[in-house]
Amino acid sequence: MQSAFAQTTAIVGNQIIDGLNKDTLKSSVILIKNDTIVGIGNRSIIPKGAKVIDLGNATLLPGLIDSHAHPLISGDDYQNNHVQQSSAYKALKAYKGMERLLNAGWTTMRVAGDADVYYGNQDIKRLIDEGVLTGPRIYGAAHYLSVTGGGGDINYFSPEQQPIADGLVVDGPEEIRKAIRTEAKYGADWVKVLVTGAFMSVGDSPKAVQFSEEEFQAVMEEANRQGMPVMAHAHAADGIKMAVRMGARSIEHGTYMDDEAISLMRKHGTYLVPTIYVGDYYNDPRNQLREQAIADDYSKNYRHIFIDLVGRAHKAGVKVVSGVDLGGYDYDPTVYVRELATLVEAGMTPMQAIKATTSVPAEMLNKSNDIGAIEVGRKADIIAVENDPLQDISELEKIIFVMSDGKIIKNDVAK
Numbered sequence: 001m002q003s004a005f006a007q008t009t010a011i012v013g014n015q016i017i018d019g020l021n022k023d024t025l026k027s028s029v030i031l032i033k034n035d036t037i038v039g040i041g042n043r044s045i046i047p048k049g050a051k052v053i054d055l056g057n058a059t060l061l062p063g064l065i066d067s068h069a070h071p072l073i074s075g076d077d078y079q080n081n082h083v084q085q086s087s088a089y090k091a092l093k094a095y096k097g098m099e100r101l102l103n104a105g106w107t108t109m110r111v112a113g114d115a116d117v118y119y120g121n122q123d124i125k126r127l128i129d130e131g132v133l134t135g136p137r138i139y140g141a142a143h144y145l146s147v148t149g150g151g152g153d154i155n156y157f158s159p160e161q162q163p164i165a166d167g168l169v170v171d172g173p174e175e176i177r178k179a180i181r182t183e184a185k186y187g188a189d190w191v192k193v194l195v196t197g198a199f200m201s202v203g204d205s206p207k208a209v210q211f212s213e214e215e216f217q218a219v220m221e222e223a224n225r226q227g228m229p230v231m232a233h234a235h236a237a238d239g240i241k242m243a244v245r246m247g248a249r250s251i252e253h254g255t256y257m258d259d260e261a262i263s264l265m266r267k268h269g270t271y272l273v274p275t276i277y278v279g280d281y282y283n284d285p286r287n288q289l290r291e292q293a294i295a296d297d298y299s300k301n302y303r304h305i306f307i308d309l310v311g312r313a314h315k316a317g318v319k320v321v322s323g324v325d326l327g328g329y330d331y332d333p334t335v336y337v338r339e340l341a342t343l344v345e346a347g348m349t350p351m352q353a354i355k356a357t358t359s360v361p362a363e364m365l366n367k368s369n370d371i372g373a374i375e376v377g378r379k380a381d382i383i384a385v386e387n388d389p390l391q392d393i394s395e396l397e398k399i400i401f402v403m404s405d406g407k408i409i410k411n412d413v414a415k
């Protein structure tokens with residue numbers, strides 16, 4: 001509850017990574033009133049009567065943002081799971097996964113569509129907004145749009161079987177407009193489109209461009225009319241370039257980008273969400289996909305090229321954002337942090353990888369006034385780790401403190 005007389009809370013650590021500066025701040029104290037950051041400084045700024053949370057030697061950071069989330073997908077065999085699980089089952093399980101992610105420091109997620117017939121992700125968002133549930137801030141698309149036979153269709157059933165696919169299957173401008181209007185009607189604030197085929201879906205190729213120019217034009221027109229930015233899943237270079245030229249706000253994956261695609265992204269200010277770690281996850285023999293051969297071929301023959309391309313895109317000035325692209329419940333939150341490690345592998349500094357998970361996605365979401373940094377006036381989404389994540393990015397796997405919207409979610413230091 002907002003109150004002018006609310007008690008001030010002071011979080012005390014050793015140093016602050018604010019998500020904006022290139023160096024850690026010398027300050028060690030963050031003041032919070034209600035849900036907002038009201039001061040940053042040293043101990044002398046702590047007012048009399050403030051509630052002090054002393055986290056010792058901790059490094060304080062902004063809450064983490066996962067910009068490519070699929071909370072309602074709970075297992076690797078997601079297309080079969082989709083037809084075997086009700087929307088309610090998926091949503092309840094997704095919420096348990098979100099609770100764990102919030103506890104691990106992920107205070108915001110952008111949903112890249114979910115394998116769900118209904119709007120489970122929007123129902124969770126509504127319950128969080130209503131204060132019934134506590135969870136991460138949720139933005140994004142309820143579903144992913146796909147063409148018939150594309151990455152969001154189910155392509156391995158006989159023609160007699162007509163399950164409702166995991167994606168929203170649309171062909172032609174008319175169906176696209178109706179799908180986007182329906183997404184908007186039920187609360188989605190982004191449009192997600194599978195411009196090209198996907199790695200994980202059965203029976204289509206990530207190297208194929210699936211939406212025509214006429215269709216993607218319809219996507220952009222309707223999304224613009226609704227005020228919804230477009231996130232374009234695109235692996236093949238031609239699909240990336242079409243989406244960038246026509247105004248997509250972000251490219252998801254970008255696996256087969258080339259120099260022209262990189263320079264177009266830079267020129268248009270398009271965000272790149274390369275989702276590198278998910279490929280490594282499926283390189284592990286314990287985590288196998290129905291289309292494992294395509295994933296194996298990528299891991300063996302192409303991953304090193306992709307890492308190099310992401311590094312070059314970053315160097316060229318493309319705004320790289322971290323997105324995890326794993327499902328929700330069945331994945332341990334610590335593996336989400338490994339996306340940051342792959343960005344470091346691609347040539348970003350740990351500080352740049354942290355920005356790619358805080359202030360840069362906040363800018364992509366048009367939420368820079370609210371989240372993504374430790375700055376006076378922004379919401380108090382604050383996490384802490386015991387050691388310095390700039391020395392070792394995997395320190396972010398060990399979150400000791402989480403505050404979301406000014407509320408303490410987790411405090412391992414409390415006596």
Ligand SMILES: [Zn+2]
Binds near residue numbers: 068070112325
């Ligand atoms: Zn995805």
